[in-house]
Amino acid sequence: MISKDPAELLAAARTGSRTALARLVTMVESGGPVMRAAAALIYRSEPAYVVGITGPPGAGKSTLTDRLITSGLVRGALGDVTFDQLGILCIDPSSPFTGGAILGDRIRMQEHATNDHVFIRSMATRGNLGGLSLAVPDALRVLGASGFPLAVVETVGVGQMEVDIASAADTTVVVTNPGWGDSMQANKAGLLEVADIFVINKADRAGIRETRRDLESMLDLGGERAWRPPILETTATDGSGTEALWDAIAEHRAHQVTSGDLSTRRRERTRRELAKVLGAQVSARIVDLSHGEDYEAQVNRLLAGESDPYSSAEILLR
Amino acid sequence: MISKDPAELLAAARTGSRTALARLVTMVESGGPVMRAAAALIYRSEPAYVVGITGPPGAGKSTLTDRLITSGLVRGALGDVTFDQLGILCIDPSSPFTGGAILGDRIRMQEHATNDHVFIRSMATRGNLGGLSLAVPDALRVLGASGFPLAVVETVGVGQMEVDIASAADTTVVVTNPGWGDSMQANKAGLLEVADIFVINKADRAGIRETRRDLESMLDLGGERAWRPPILETTATDGSGTEALWDAIAEHRAHQVTSGDLSTRRRERTRRELAKVLGAQVSARIVDLSHGEDYEAQVNRLLAGESDPYSSAEILLR
Structure with a gap:
């Protein structure tokens, strides 16, 4: 049976296991915590x-x-x-x-x-x-x-x-x-x-x-x-x-x-990639912020005409 | 000359000034701080x-x-x-x-x-x-x-x-x-x-x-x-x-x-609008986060193979 541990998979992929390699690609494709663990390894090579x-x-x-x-x-x-x-x-x-x-x-x-x-x-x-x-x-x-x-x-x-x-x-x-x-x-x-x-x-x-x-x-x-x-x-x-x-x-x-263009371009690419990941992480947090008691309290204030969405968003972000 | 103050404009629009009304719409169209000031008024009606x-x-x-x-x-x-x-x-x-x-x-x-x-x-x-x-x-x-x-x-x-x-x-x-x-x-x-x-x-x-x-x-x-x-x-x-x-x-x-569907729908709509504003506010912050010393420090770590974008994003968000 093939491992689910990114480190073991990576070791296997390095010695030629195509199954392990394919599984690693699937991991980064599907995202989530196991992808984070894989990312911690693959970005250090x-x-x-x-x-x-x-x-x-x-x-x-x-x-x-x-x-x-x-x-x-x-x-x-x-x-x-x-x-x-x-x-x-x-x-x-x-x-x-x-x-x-x-x-x-x-x-x-x-x-x-x-x-x-x-x-x-x-x-x-x-x-x-x-x-x-x-x-x-x-x-x-x-x-x-x-x-x-x-x-x-x-x-x-x-x-x-x-x-x-x-x-x-x-x-x-x-x-x-x-x-x-x-x-x-x-x-x-x-x-x-x-x-x-x-x-x-x-x-x-x-x-x-x-x-x-x-x-x-x-x-x-x-x-x-x-x-x-x-x-x-x-x-x-x-x-x-x-x-x-x-x-x-x-x-x-x-x-x-x-x-020197190669390193310039890789730097620019890295900057963009980090910005994209940052955006994705923040989007995930917005989904979290858009639920729960604090959010509903602001929705109630808006419905009562006691606030506007921009002020309420500021409050939620604090 | 027509005012640039949202409160004055709103007062004028309420007494029938189409110019004031048109300017208020332009304000919320163009966004920015003056729109926030306008929003604080219009959402309370x-x-x-x-x-x-x-x-x-x-x-x-x-x-x-x-x-x-x-x-x-x-x-x-x-x-x-x-x-x-x-x-x-x-x-x-x-x-x-x-x-x-x-x-x-x-x-x-x-x-x-x-x-x-x-x-x-x-x-x-x-x-x-x-x-x-x-x-x-x-x-x-x-x-x-x-x-x-x-x-x-x-x-x-x-x-x-x-x-x-x-x-x-x-x-x-x-x-x-x-x-x-x-x-x-x-x-x-x-x-x-x-x-x-x-x-x-x-x-x-x-x-x-x-x-x-x-x-x-x-x-x-x-x-x-x-x-x-x-x-x-x-x-x-x-x-x-x-x-x-x-x-x-x-x-x-x-x-x-x-x-009771009217209030149910308005509540749902308010919830979605707040989520959108929240998203827009956060996006603006990402733009801010994607510059400066801390960001470049993480880019350097990524280029040196010392981090991955997901870990770096977490650090920047903290």
């Missing part, structure tokens, strides 16, 4: 280097990720980060239940399920305050603490939430297609801001030149930057461009290490 | 009886509201509530700027702008934590405190937010059309839950019988209730059905007063 992949549904991200897994394991290194296993989180925030996520899993599993060097996990929701924006960084920490030096987080969609999750990575890859305009128009500025690398997938299709020109002129508008996101072309279905993408990720990592 | 009107865009709510204003002012009473003026709030949460709201104003203004007995105000957003879900109840309180015994709040759309705002009323009217299925499918359950009265507007169109049957069978599924929402038919363009709608609103009010 070196974090994985995280590659985020995002883009509209149908852009071919899953196939591209598949290709990256295969050729990444052959490489075994991203600059000075060496690895013999890869952790992948597939996130679909738009799917409240796990239907879509499971489907994604299955498609990938065909190739990698039996591969001991790959851990793939789908996450669609979290039964806890803070939702995926807290669960994903926690799950990435589980991977790091379990001995994955490199992790990939793939999100489906280009809404603000998907982009936020993907951009909480060390290198963010935005996947587009020829004729990308329509599918990404809604959040063009957001995508442009988070992209470290642009990929035009399905490069065998018509319209690639226009798409590249569009992206270049958007990048031009953004002005001078120390790192100008390269625009790569891939055809995930036959694997062409995958090696160049790994090279670009490695270059971006090297740039970040040399420039 | 008797609240208006509030009729909420909601439904999908294009259902004819504005025309129907126009008709209600005209015939309401002729009636001058809703059961024991007598009035010689009506306050109307038109809410469009989907419009981040006031474009749509202003348009709505203009259309209505043609008929009522010069009418001293009508105060119409559009609200589209609030530059403050809590947004419209706080600003609308505050604005309704302004109307009540300024001497409006009856107020109408009209929201455009059937999303959860629109429905929440409209249902924070004493009587909630859901406006549909023949063939309503498509436009309301997304939030059918939500609408069914909040509706005290259903109106099938554009009753001169085909499909009214099917729409009524659909609504009836949905209501049947809801089981026995002390108040079963009546289903009325109106043609707002020629005004037919308006009088019956006023009668239904009056009946619902009478039912609520007799059954």
Whole structure:
């Protein structure tokens, strides 16, 4: 029988138990006190280097990720980060239940399920305050603490939430297609801001030149930057461009290490994560505050016209 | 020059100054300390009886509201509530700027702008934590405190937010059309839950019988209730059905007063409003907590792997 103790699970995950690893991810997904205990352990380990992949549904991200897994394991290194296993989180925030996520899993599993060097996990929701924006960084920490030096987080969609999750990575890859305009128009500025690398997938299709020109002129508008996101072309279905993408990720990592951007970004990310956790903890307290004698006493005062909600809230908060 | 003091403004609004009234609404819309001062006054007066009107865009709510204003002012009473003026709030949460709201104003203004007995105000957003879900109840309180015994709040759309705002009323009217299925499918359950009265507007169109049957069978599924929402038919363009709608609103009010539902609902609404204000106040404090020396010290501990976000948040909250 598998343990329920986070420390035992982590020890087992570190020696290769996928069951223990999966259970740890479930723990941080579900939240609650046992998650706190797990968090106390996983956040004290070196974090994985995280590659985020995002883009509209149908852009071919899953196939591209598949290709990256295969050729990444052959490489075994991203600059000075060496690895013999890869952790992948597939996130679909738009799917409240796990239907879509499971489907994604299955498609990938065909190739990698039996591969001991790959851990793939789908996450669609979290039964806890803070939702995926807290669960994903926690799950990435589980991977790091379990001995994955490199992790990939793939999100489906280009809404603000998907982009936020993907951009909480060390290198963010935005996947587009020829004729990308329509599918990404809604959040063009957001995508442009988070992209470290642009990929035009399905490069065998018509319209690639226009798409590249569009992206270049958007990048031009953004002005001078120390790192100008390269625009790569891939055809995930036959694997062409995958090696160049790994090279670009490695270059971006090297740039970040040399420039100090990596630690700046991790600091910013840590600041945001802490703010989110703070928000979730406080929300939980509000739920507590919104019950009981003191609360009802203020409700009575309000109904009697003896107070206003702002004054009553101040009193409850004291 | 008009005063900036809430007490002076309220006194002026009570003696009929529309400029003072409009400024008070602007105060509660914009939030901040002056809003707190205003809130301390307006929540100490008797609240208006509030009729909420909601439904999908294009259902004819504005025309129907126009008709209600005209015939309401002729009636001058809703059961024991007598009035010689009506306050109307038109809410469009989907419009981040006031474009749509202003348009709505203009259309209505043609008929009522010069009418001293009508105060119409559009609200589209609030530059403050809590947004419209706080600003609308505050604005309704302004109307009540300024001497409006009856107020109408009209929201455009059937999303959860629109429905929440409209249902924070004493009587909630859901406006549909023949063939309503498509436009309301997304939030059918939500609408069914909040509706005290259903109106099938554009009753001169085909499909009214099917729409009524659909609504009836949905209501049947809801089981026995002390108040079963009546289903009325109106043609707002020629005004037919308006009088019956006023009668239904009056009946619902009478039912609520007799059954005690009015005070039960007002208590529940007060409880929710206080919880929302509490949430907004606490959110403001989180922003404060997410800066400064203590916060950066915790960020440093996190980066050094000496803590996890949950423990750090606990420390900051202490």
